[in-house]
Amino acid sequence: xxxxxxxxxxxxxxxxxxxxxxxxxxxxxxxxxxxxxxxxxxxxxxxxxxxxxxxxxxxxxxxxxxxxxxxxxxxxxxxxxxxxxxxxxxxxxxxxxxxxxxxxxxxxxxxxxxxxxxxxxxxxxxxxxxxxxxxxxxxxxxxxxxxxxxxxxxxxxxxxxxxxxxxxxxxxxxxxxxxxxxxxxxxxxxxxxxxxxxxxxxxxxxxxxxxxxxxxxxxxxxxxxxxxxxxxxxxxxxxxxxxxxxxxxxxxxxxxxxxxxxxxxxxxxxxxxxxxxxxxxxxxxxxxxxxxxxxxxxxxxxxxxxxxxxxxxxxxxxxx
Amino acid sequence: xxxxxxxxxxxxxxxxxxxxxxxxxxxxxxxxxxxxxxxxxxxxxxxxxxxxxxxxxxxxxxxxxxxxxxxxxxxxxxxxxxxxxxxxxxxxxxxxxxxxxxxxxxxxxxxxxxxxxxxxxxxxxxxxxxxxxxxxxxxxxxxxxxxxxxxxxxxxxxxxxxxxxxxxxxxxxxxxxxxxxxxxxxxxxxxxxxxxxxxxxxxxxxxxxxxxxxxxxxxxxxxxxxxxxxxxxxxxxxxxxxxxxxxxx
Numbered sequence: 001x002x003x004x005x006x007x008x009x010x011x012x013x014x015x016x017x018x019x020x021x022x023x024x025x026x027x028x029x030x031x032x033x034x035x036x037x038x039x040x041x042x043x044x045x046x047x048x049x050x051x052x053x054x055x056x057x058x059x060x061x062x063x064x065x066x067x068x069x070x071x072x073x074x075x076x077x078x079x080x081x082x083x084x085x086x087x088x089x090x091x092x093x094x095x096x097x098x099x100x101x102x103x104x105x106x107x108x109x110x111x112x113x114x115x116x117x118x119x120x121x122x123x124x125x126x127x128x129x130x131x132x133x134x135x136x137x138x139x140x141x142x143x144x145x146x147x148x149x150x151x152x153x154x155x156x157x158x159x160x161x162x163x164x165x166x167x168x169x170x171x172x173x174x175x176x177x178x179x180x181x182x183x184x185x186x187x188x189x190x191x192x193x194x195x196x197x198x199x200x201x202x203x204x205x206x207x208x209x210x211x212x213x214x215x216x217x218x219x220x221x222x223x224x225x226x227x228x229x230x231x232x233x234x235x236x237x238x239x240x241x242x243x244x245x246x247x248x249x250x251x252x253x254x255x256x257x258x259x260x261x262x263x264x265x266x267x268x269x270x271x272x273x274x275x276x277x278x279x280x281x282x283x284x285x286x287x288x289x290x291x292x293x294x295x296x297x298x299x300x301x302x303x304x305x306x307x308x309x310x311x312x313x314x315x316x317x318x319x320x
Numbered sequence: 321x322x323x324x325x326x327x328x329x330x331x332x333x334x335x336x337x338x339x340x341x342x343x344x345x346x347x348x349x350x351x352x353x354x355x356x357x358x359x360x361x362x363x364x365x366x367x368x369x370x371x372x373x374x375x376x377x378x379x380x381x382x383x384x385x386x387x388x389x390x391x392x393x394x395x396x397x398x399x400x401x402x403x404x405x406x407x408x409x410x411x412x413x414x415x416x417x418x419x420x421x422x423x424x425x426x427x428x429x430x431x432x433x434x435x436x437x438x439x440x441x442x443x444x445x446x447x448x449x450x451x452x453x454x455x456x457x458x459x460x461x462x463x464x465x466x467x468x469x470x471x472x473x474x475x476x477x478x479x480x481x482x483x484x485x486x487x488x489x490x491x492x493x494x495x496x497x498x499x500x501x502x503x504x505x506x507x508x509x510x511x512x513x514x515x516x517x518x519x520x521x522x523x524x525x526x527x528x529x530x531x532x533x534x535x536x537x538x539x540x541x542x543x544x545x546x547x548x549x550x551x552x553x554x555x556x557x558x559x560x561x562x563x564x565x566x567x568x569x
Contacts, residue, residue: 011568048412051567073414080412084405086334088341100330101413103323129341145409
């Protein structure tokens, strides 16, 4: 549904987006990640046709944004980053206005407004003026506007920003539900969100895509991914290290003293092929040696670590 | 109704409601009418003139009155959208920039027309006191409306330049002031003394004054209509260029 081809956007001498390409099919939810200023919002503004790209192409459902902007825009629901609303209107008036611009008429508008008001918990404030609303309500009003016409494509710039945990959960549920039949792209800084609802994630840094895969694939790129974590009590550090280190499937072993007196070992696989057998070998060693352990698990890798490893400037990495 | 007209109508309705949702509209109308009354009956010497005509005591003041009031009414049209960020929302809807510009312009123009229409007691007075030329009054109103429309189109353009309403206001006052001065008699008579006739003609050609003057005399000339129409079209087209430039095209 969304086809982005080699997008470039320059503001004067500065290149904000530098050759971004990806495709999102129906039924996919794409998480769009990246540090501040990486070009997320600029890319989304080009997808929605607000910014014309310096070069490259955006196609929505087969319609080229540059050649058939109206046909392409009809398919999109868009929540801009700051969730702007017309402050001199009531919530109801605002939603009706956007419904009319979306080409709805009469009873169709009443139904659509009633439906999204229910979905976004806006019934209580429908006749309140937008400028008297709290930030969360304003945000949901703008979100309601984006799903009002049941669009094929949803572009959401930080949809859960500024919401309380309950509202965040609700918005995620809506996104997940809509994602079954639509193409959705949303940007976020919250990595758990990506794991919770995305079928795919893209990390963008300084205007270029630096990673593109399912959340599980991305997590597997973490340094700690596939390592086995074991926590034991009353075992000497040297014994632990030598026994675990001598396993044929094990590579490096690192130890850590915990505050409660227990000892944690992290065993890395020797290489990718030994990953699968590692946890079993460690468990057998521990039982055969008679160690009392209260924790044993295989690390999946954390998205945070991957994100940091990929997007941190080299200067910061060496300083740490 | 076809789709683009419907979009223009939707945007027009929203803008017009926006004026009346806040006290702005009422304050504006009251001040406009008070100033009109003051100029007509006090400074204009409506009674002293002793003629049943609105040309001198009433319409004469409009270029000056509009100079401040029209930019005040129109300054927020785009500047506010830019400041709040709703511009992004509006231009990613399935509407063209031209539809949005025309819708906003017509909304504000309709509002100005309403304010102008509320000056009807002046017309009533002149009919009560004498036997005025109805055609001349009608032409004066048409000219006044077109004059307001021209100033407004300039304001729409300056409002798209900035997110600051004050800057938008000042810029449009300056430009409209030029549109007056270029053809205002005290200025042209100064110019005539030293400048070649061709230059004088060129400068006055930009001014709204000679064109408005013929409406005041009761003449609706095609050339004057064309002048005001071209100021409006040129300014609105300029607005679309500004909006496109804004998005980094």
